[in-house]
Structures are given as structure tokens and as C-alpha cells.
Amino acid sequence: MTVTITVNGADHALDVDPATPLLYVLRDDLELNGAKYGCGLGQCGACTVHIDGKPAFSCLTPVGAVAGRRIRTVEGLGSAEAPGLLQQAFETEQAAQCGYCIAGMLMRAQALLDRNPDPDEAQIRAHMQTNLCRCGTHMRILRAIRRAVAMRKGVQAAQEIRP
Amino acid sequence: MNPILSPLSRRGFLTGGALVVSFALAPRAFAQLAGGGEGGAGPAVVAPDLKGSLKSAPWLDAWIRIDADGRATVFTGKVELGQGIRTALIQVAAEELDIPPAAVTLVTADTERTPDEGLTAGSHSMQDSGTAIQNAAANVRMLLAAEAAKIWDLPVGQVSTGGDGRLRAPDGRTLSYGEVAARLSLHVQAVPDAPLRKPSDYRTLGRALPRVDIPAKLTGGAAYLHDMRLPGMLHARVVRGPSVGTGLQSPDLDTVARMPGVVKIVRQGGFLAVVAERQWTAIQALRHLQRAAYARAAQPPLPADGSGDAVAATLKALPARDIAIMDTSDPVGPAVRSVKARYTRPWISHGSIGPSCAIAQYMDGTMTVWTHSQGTFDVRRVVAELVGLPPEKVHAIHAEGAGCYGQNGADDVAADAAVIARALPGRPIRLQWMREQEFGWEPLGPGMMTELEAELGADNRIVSWRHAVWSNPHNNRPVGAGGVLAGNEADPPFPAPEGKPIPMPEGDGSRNSNPLYSFANTHVVYHFLKDMPARVSALRSLGAHLNVFSIESMLDELAAAAGIDPLAIRLDHMRDERAREVMQAAADRFGWPKRVKGDGRHGCGMAFARYKNLGAYCAVAMEVEIDRETGRTMVRRAVAAVDCGQPANPDSVRNQIEGGLVQSLSWTGREAVRFAPDRRASFDWSSYPILRFDDVPGSVEVVVMDRPGAPFLGTAEAAQGPSAAALANAIANATGVRLRDMPLSPDRLKAALGPV
Numbered sequence: 001m002t003v004t005i006t007v008n009g010a011d012h013a014l015d016v017d018p019a020t021p022l023l024y025v026l027r028d029d030l031e032l033n034g035a036k037y038g039c040g041l042g043q044c045g046a047c048t049v050h051i052d053g054k055p056a057f058s059c060l061t062p063v064g065a066v067a068g069r070r071i072r073t074v075e076g077l078g079s080a081e082a083p084g085l086l087q088q089a090f091e092t093e094q095a096a097q098c099g100y101c102i103a104g105m106l107m108r109a110q111a112l113l114d115r116n117p118d119p120d121e122a123q124i125r126a127h128m129q130t131n132l133c134r135c136g137t138h139m140r141i142l143r144a145i146r147r148a149v150a151m152r153k154g155v156q157a158a159q160e161i162r163p
Numbered sequence: 164m165n166p167i168l169s170p171l172s173r174r175g176f177l178t179g180g181a182l183v184v185s186f187a188l189a190p191r192a193f194a195q196l197a198g199g200g201e202g203g204a205g206p207a208v209v210a211p212d213l214k215g216s217l218k219s220a221p222w223l224d225a226w227i228r229i230d231a232d233g234r235a236t237v238f239t240g241k242v243e244l245g246q247g248i249r250t251a252l253i254q255v256a257a258e259e260l261d262i263p264p265a266a267v268t269l270v271t272a273d274t275e276r277t278p279d280e281g282l283t284a285g286s287h288s289m290q291d292s293g294t295a296i297q298n299a300a301a302n303v304r305m306l307l308a309a310e311a312a313k314i315w316d317l318p319v320g321q322v323s324t325g326g327d328g329r330l331r332a333p334d335g336r337t338l339s340y341g342e343v344a345a346r347l348s349l350h351v352q353a354v355p356d357a358p359l360r361k362p363s364d365y366r367t368l369g370r371a372l373p374r375v376d377i378p379a380k381l382t383g384g385a386a387y388l389h390d391m392r393l394p395g396m397l398h399a400r401v402v403r404g405p406s407v408g409t410g411l412q413s414p415d416l417d418t419v420a421r422m423p424g425v426v427k428i429v430r431q432g433g434f435l436a437v438v439a440e441r442q443w444t445a446i447q448a449l450r451h452l453q454r455a456a457y458a459r460a461a462q463p464p465l466p467a468d469g470s471g472d473a474v475a476a477t478l479k480a481l482p483a484r485d486i487a488i489m490d491t492s493d494p495v496g497p498a499v500r501s502v503k504a505r506y507t508r509p510w511i512s513h514g515s516i517g518p519s520c521a522i523a524q525y526m527d528g529t530m531t532v533w534t535h536s537q538g539t540f541d542v543r544r545v546v547a548e549l550v551g552l553p554p555e556k557v558h559a560i561h562a563e564g565a566g567c568y569g570q571n572g573a574d575d576v577a578a579d580a581a582v583i584a585r586a587l588p589g590r591p592i593r594l595q596w597m598r599e600q601e602f603g604w605e606p607l608g609p610g611m612m613t614e615l616e617a618e619l620g621a622d623n624r625i626v627s628w629r630h631a632v633w634s635n636p637h638n639n640r641p642v643g644a645g646g647v648l649a650g651n652e653a654d655p656p657f658p659a660p661e662g663k664p665i666p667m668p669e670g671d672g673s674r675n676s677n678p679l680y681s682f683a684n685t686h687v688v689y690h691f692l693k694d695m696p697a698r699v700s701a702l703r704s705l706g707a708h709l710n711v712f713s714i715e716s717m718l719d720e721l722a723a724a725a726g727i728d729p730l731a732i733r734l735d736h737m738r739d740e741r742a743r744e745v746m747q748a749a750a751d752r753f754g755w756p757k758r759v760k761g762d763g764r765h766g767c768g769m770a771f772a773r774y775k776n777l778g779a780y781c782a783v784a785m786e787v788e789i790d791r792e793t794g795r796t797m798v799r800r801a802v803a804a805v806d807c808g809q810p811a812n813p814d815s816v817r818n819q820i821e822g823g824l825v826q827s828l829s830w831t832g833r834e835a836v837r838f839a840p841d842r843r844a845s846f847d848w849s850s851y852p853i854l855r856f857d858d859v860p861g862s863v864e865v866v867v868m869d870r871p872g873a874p875f876l877g878t879a880e881a882a883q884g885p886s887a888a889a890l891a892n893a894i895a896n897a898t899g900v901r902l903r904d905m906p907l908s909p910d911r912l913k914a915a916l917g918p919v
């Protein structure tokens with residue numbers, strides 16, 4: 001059957017079993033690499049995307065349940081040529097080792113920043129709790145999120161100074 | 164690198180304006196040499212006077228090609244595992260060729276394109292490949308300069324380079340590398356004494372260049388093998404019982420064969436896989452087949468669960484061969500204090516975030532396998548034997564996977580995919596293991612134990628030191644079909660290879676059991692356990708994790724008994740100047756003399772090791788805070804100092820040490836694979852919890868020692884042992900309770916602390 005989903009602002013009509021987890025539709029049908037298969041159980045966060053602005057495990061979400069809802073993946077934050085602010089912060093901090101968890105980390109963190117542009121350290125750590133990293137890149141991921149907060153403040157300050 | 168991800172296609176490589184006369188690869192001996200330090204099937208040494216992997220691949224054109232446009236293509240047999248080696252090797256090549264790093268294209272392990280450098284393991288990549296590329300590049304620059312001198316009729320000493328890919332004459336004339344290279348053949352053997360660039364002139368080496376692989380990883384680029392999509396590709400799942408040694412009884416193949424979208428069921432001997440047009444179909448088919456009952460074949464009992472006593476009982480019941488590691492005899496005064504202790508480590512999972520994946524395609528008599536194994540050339544050997552092809556008909560190509568930290572399921576899944584592809588000629592087969600398969604079937608990091616006994620003399624010097632370690636070799640890397648699961652499932656099965664010890668100085672379970680310290684009367688013995696009741700193989704740092712934990716815990720136990728400062732007892736017994744400097748650097752940055760004193764809830768600890776006593780030096784100090792009600796240990800701050808010789812990229816070094824420290828806190832503080840009587844009982848992240856953001860340190864700081872021009876020393880595993888021991892020492896300093904059995908978990912600490 002045909003399911004229509006909206007990913008990073010574009011509509012896609014897909015002939016797919018509506019029980020298929022969104023993860024496989026994103027990866028295999030839309031050929032988006034960002035969301036990763038990590039556990040299929042909602043325990044690691046490697047597959048994290050946004051559904052209507054909230055972080056969600058795409059490995060547990062049937063595609064039929066997200067018809068007509070806004071889905072955002074890491075590809076929607078920016079590209080290697082034009083990275084988004086949070087991606088820039090991760091690049092500056094070199095916040096990746098193997099990087100397999102990182103797209104999920106970015107989407108998880110972006111959801112926090114969208115809701116709370118100035119989170120404190122405890123709020124950041126609590127929010128990131130759902131996502132696993134095995135390389136031990138946590139310290140850099142935390143630094144990158146703090147950097148993104150500071151960068152956004154800097155951009156806002158610059159805009160306010162401008163007459 | 165593979166044709167999909169590579170900017171340089173194979174066709175481009177073969178037809179580009181290259182000065183490669185014939186591509187030179189060293190003879191691929193199957194000798195059991197030190198293949199990357201872990202005893203895999205490494206290449207034979209043919210040029211012992213050369214440095215690094217030039218010893219086994221001495222021809223310059225095996226390593227470096229200069230294109231007509233002056234760009235360099237550099238070939239390495241090592242692979243990117245997330246450790247940043249790709250960027251580091253580009254920096255090494257750019258520095259010694261004296262060209263911008265952007266002008267270097269690096270090709271990583273590919274059995275048809277790169278030298279065989281054995282495994283990417285044992286923190287060997289900088290020492291093996293970094294050193295080879297450094298010296299090969301210096302040779303190439305020397306040849307280019309000599310050729311330019313000939314063109315200009317100048318003494319060679321008057322030709323210089325300026326970092327821009329041009330050769331310069333004193334009168335201002337210049338020639339591009341491309342122009343000069345077109346007149347040269349690089350099909351010549353390296354010489355051992357090509358002059359290296361002076362550290363004071365470095366333009367690229369030692370700089371914190373951003374890693375070349377990170378942008379794609381942050382933006383959904385095609386960064387991983389998992390992201391490859393080949394035309395006509397099918398999705399497979401391999402069907403097995405819940406964990407190693409189990410089998411499914413009468414899985415319902417009939418129903419699955421009728422499922423729409425299922426292309427084929429592959430069943431050969433005990434091997435079973437399902438192939439479908441869509442990935443979700445393959446997973447549904449797998450889930451249906453997994454409903455069958457399972458049974459564990461008669462095998463030795465699985466390791467006992469839980470306590471250090473249980474780990475020790477399991478290990479001591481196994482037949483052991485005793486290997487003397489160290490035996491010294493010195494005249495000393497009488498001992499006034501003696502401490503004896505046993506330390507244990509349980510079985511640990513690699514816990515890769517991405518379950519292992521491979522793509523295989525069998526076409527026109529050739530098998531191509533894309534793999535994220537640490538041993539690309541071993542994958543070729545394994546697959547060739549497994550599917551009955553000559554090795555030259557198997558092309559193995561590395562593409563990145565999730566971090567592996569040793570032998571996870573990567574080798575097995577590559578072999579699985581090849582078996583499936585052989586049964587479906589023409590179609591590329593993408594096979595990814597499921598989460599529970601990675602936990603259930605990957606080789607685990609082995610359980611281990613040590614017994615140490617040390618004596619202090621009246622002058623606070625150690626007058627005797629005994630260290631016994633019980634371990635298997637850790638290294639069960641597959642070099643033939645018998646080393647992978649599919650080989651064990653073939654009919655008839657390929658015989659499993661016997662575990663063999665890796666001799667010192669590298670060692671395996673014995674790794675770092677020989678203290679770098681100067682202790683009198685040192686006796687170290689390795690109780691080598693050939694077989695284990697659980698499937699095991701290499702986990703980052705092998706035996707160094709427990710051996711360093713044991714040595715460095717014992718030093719603090721002695722220091723506490725005698726009222727000596729932990730830093731002082733270490734410095735008093737250390738003659739290696741670089742070791743002393745690393746310890747002092749960590750202590751200085753940490754503020755060791757003014758540290759928080761143990762008060763029941765707060766405390767500090769430190770530890771040191773030089774990895775294998777021949778790799779990087781690493782010292783770690785940390786401050787902990789204990790919640791006595793729950794037994795939870797919070798690392799408030801940690802400082803590490805590392806001496807890895809000349810750092811190719813200091814930020815990558817920091818990243819490795821930070822990551823190693825945090826990972827070791829997880830292993831040491833939290834992790835133990837659980838076993839039921841008939842299977843592994845850890846199969847997901849709730850039954851095998853690892854450190855999450857709530858539990859990572861408040862801060863981690865890494866001091867990278869400045870060692871201009873010093874030989875590269877492998878870094879990636881250096882933090883594992885010292886971080887583990889620093890944690891135990893800090894907990895002991897805070898609470899007065901010495902935990903000797905990993906994991907140093909909240910439950911164990913709470914139990915040891917007693918009622919609040």
C-alpha cells in the first residue's frame with residue numbers, strides 16, 4: 001500500500017508495508033544514511049530522528065504511523081558543504097571517533113536546543129542519557145553541544161548589535 | 164576505501180597518468196608473523212634493514228604514486244576504525260613528500276591495491292604504516308630532488324622543496340612534482356637512510372588537522388560500509404540460535420519460503436540464512452525462524468556468573484601451560500611488609516554500537532567482499548578457503564564500520580555474506596547482524612585473573628614481586644575458514660585453530676604482566692589457558708587491562724600499607740625517564756600534591772603504564788566522589804598524560820586517550836557478560852549496560868607530551884589499563900575499601916562499604 005511521508009520538507013509516496021520501521025524506509029527507500037541501525041529496540045539512540053519536532057527512535061516507529069507527520073533526519077540539519085550550527089560545533093570539537101552514534105546524537109541534541117536554547121550541563125546530560133556511544137566520545141559531544149549553545153548566543157548577540 | 168566511497172575509482176587508478184610501472188606487493192606468506200602485533204597471518208619480512216612495514220613491502224610504488232598533476236596517492240594496509248588513522252597517515256605522507264595534505268589521496272586496505280600490513284590492531288598502525296609511509300615518502304622526495312638536480316645540472320643539495328609540490332633551484336626555477344615524477348620509476352626498493360624532514364621545519368605533522376572522515380559522519384554522507392547500496396543488492400539475515408554453541412531445532416522454513424519478497428533460503432550444513440528483496444522482509448523471516456526451540460550442543464559448561472570467586476574458579480579449573488615471563492634475582496635486605504592479592508576481570512563484550520555488516524558479490528568466478536574487519540587480507544584467506552576459491556579470486560576491500568575495539572562480529576559476518584553470495588551468483592548481498600546476534604555470537608574479551616604478592620623493605624623499596632596471570636591468548640583471529648562461525652557450520656566443519664600464545668614483548672594475556680618498574684626479585688608467570696568455555700578473542704589492550712590494573716592496584720596497596728605517597732612509590736621504582744616525565748606531567752596538571760584527601764566520600768587515585776612496555780606511555784589521575792547510599796562512583800575529573808613519540812595529530816591522540824579512558828571506566832566499573840546455563844544471557848543494552856552520559860566524568864583533560872621527531876608509539880590502547888587502575892585506586896583512597904574484582908560496580912561497592 002502507499003504511504004506518504006514528509007522527510008526534511010519533501011513528500012514521498014512509497015509503496016511499502018506500513019508496519020515497516022521508519023528506519024528501513026529512510027535508509028533503503030529514501031537512501032538517507034543518517035539514521036543508523038543500532039539495536040532495533042530503542043535502547044541506543046543511533047536511529048534517532050525528529051517526528052513533529054520531537055526525538056524518536058525510527059527503529060521502533062512503523063512508517064504507517066508517521067504518514068503526514070514532519071520527519072527530520074540529520075540530513076535536514078545541513079550538509080558537509082553547508083553544515084548547520086550544531087554540525088559545525090561537532091566539527092569544531094572533532095566530536096566523533098567511529099561516529100556511528102553521531103547522527104543520532106546530533107538529532108537528540110538538536111531536539112533539546114530547539115526546545116531550550118540555553119540548557120545547563122545537568123539538563124544536557126540528562127537529555128542525552130538515552131543515546132549510547134561506545135568509543136567514549138561523550139566528553140566531546142558534551143563540549144560540542146555547549147559550543148553550539150554559545151555559538152547561537154554569539155549569533156543572536158551579533159544580530160542585536162546590528163542597527 | 165571502496166569504489167562507491169572512493170573519489171579515485173579503480174579504473175582511474177589503472178589508467179591515470181601514473182608512474183607505477185608494475186604494482187608491487189610483497190610475497191604474501193602465510194607465516195604466523197606478528198600481523199599487526201596480534202599474531203595474525205602477517206606478511207613475511209623481506210627487507211629487515213628497512214623501517215616499519217617497508218620490511219615486508221620495500222618497493223616504493225607499493226606505497227606512493229605521484230600523478231601527472233602532482234597529487235599523491237598513498238596506499239596503506241591499515242584501516243580507519245574511528246581512531247583517526249586515515250588523517251594521521253595523510254599528514255605523515257604530506258609532511259615527508261612536502262606537499263599540502265589536500266594533495267594526498269589515501270587508499271586503505273584492499274587486497275588488490277595496497278600492501279598487506281596484517282591486522283589493524285595492537286596500536287601498531289603508526290609504528291608499522293606511519294613509519295613505512297614516512298620513510299617511503301622521504302625516499303620519493305629524495306628521488307624527485309635527484310631527478311630535478313639532473314635536469315638542472317645542479318648538485319642535489321641545491322634542490323629544495325617549499326611545501327607546494329614544486330622543486331626549487333637556487334636561481335628561482337621550479338619544476339612540479341608531476342613533471343619530474345613522469346621521468347622516474349618508483350618501482351625501486353626503499354633505502355633505509357633517506358633523510359627525513361627536520362621537526363623544526365614541519366608544516367603538517369604534529370598539527371591538529373580536522374579529521375577527513377568526520378564531515379560525512381556528521382551529515383549523513385556515505386561514511387560506512389552499512390551505507391553502500393549496490394545495483395541489484397539483496398538483503399540477508401543469517402539464522403542462528405541465541406548464542407555461540409546453540410542451534411535452532413526444526414526452524415519453520417516452509418512458511419518463510421512462501422513469504423512474499425523472500426528470494427532464497429541458503430542452507431549448507433549447519434549454516435542457514437534468508438535472503439530477501441527488502442531488509443524488513445529478511446528481518447521478519449529471521450524472527451519467524453527464531454521461534455523454533457534451541458538447544459546447546461554438549462560442550463564445556465559456560466563460565467560461572469557473577470563474583471570474582473566464580474571467575475577464578477572457572478579459570479583455575481581449565482588446563483594450563485605455564486610460561487615464565489620474567490625471573491630476576493637480586494640481593495636485598497629483609498622484607499618488613501608484604502601484601503598478597505587476587506584480581507579478576509569477567510568476560511566483556513566489544514559492544515559495538517553498530518552490529519557487524521558485510522557486502523559480498525560473486526560474479527564471473529570472483530568473490531568481492533566489502534568488510535570492516537581489522538584484517539582485510541585475512542578476510543580474503545578465510546573466504547577463499549570457506550567457499551573453495553583460490554585466494555586471487557577473492558577481492559576483499561575495507562570499508563568503515565562502527566568501532567570494533569578488537570575482534571567483534573566483523574570477520575564472521577564477512578564470511579557469512581560470502582557463503583550467501585556464492586549461492587546467489589551475480590547479486591550483491593548485504594548482510595547485517597541483529598543486535599542480539601552481535602551480543603550472542605561475537606568473540607568476547609576473555610575473563611582473566613591474576614595473583615600478586617609483593618614485599619617492601621625497610622627503606623620502602625620493593626624487595627620482591629610475584630605476578631601470576633591466568634588467561635587464554637585473547638587472540639583467536641581467523642586466518643582460515645576454521646576461525647569463523649560459517650566455517651564451524653560447514654559440512655564437514657573446518658577445524659577450529661588452536662590458540663597459540665603471542666610471545667613477549669608484545670604478549671597477549673601476558674601483555675604488560677612484566678612491570679616496567681625496577682623491582683627486585685621479580686617473578687612473572689603466565690598460566691596459559693589454550694581453550695575457554697566461551698568464544699573469545701581480542702578486545703582492545705588484551706591482557707594489559709587486567710595486568711596493569713593488578714600492578715597499579717598493588718602499588719597503591721603497598722603505598723597505603725607503608726604510608727607512602729602513590730606518586731612517590733612509582734617514581735622511586737622507575738628508571739625510564741620518559742615514564743617519569745609522563746607521571747609527573749599528569750600529576751602536575753592534576754594538582755596531585757594539593758589533591759582532595761580521602762574522606763570517606765572523596766578521593767584520588769593515579770596509575771601508569773607503558774603499553775606493552777614498547778608503545779605509548781600513559782599516566783592517569785582521577786578524583787572520585789562516592790555516594791555511600793548507592794555505592795555509585797562519580798568521576799569528578801580525570802587527567803591523562805601521554806607520550807606517543809612525535810604525535811602525528813595531537814587532537815586525534817587526545818581523542819583516543821579521552822575515549823579509551825571513558826571506555827575503560829565503563830568496562831572496569833560496569834561491565835560483565837552474563838551467562839545462563841545454556842546460553843549467553845547478555846543480549847541487549849539492558850542486559851549488558853554500558854556507561855551513559857549521567858556516569859561519564861565531570862571533565863577529562865589530556866596532556867600530549869611534545870617529542871619532536873621521536874619515533875611513533877602506538878596510542879590507541881594506552882589508556883585502558885591505567886584508567887582502570889586509577890579508578891580502583893581513587894575508590895580505595897576515598898573509602899578505604901579495595902575492590903579487586905571487576906566490575907567495580909555500585910552494588911559491589913555498596914556491599915563492601917556495609918550499612919550506611
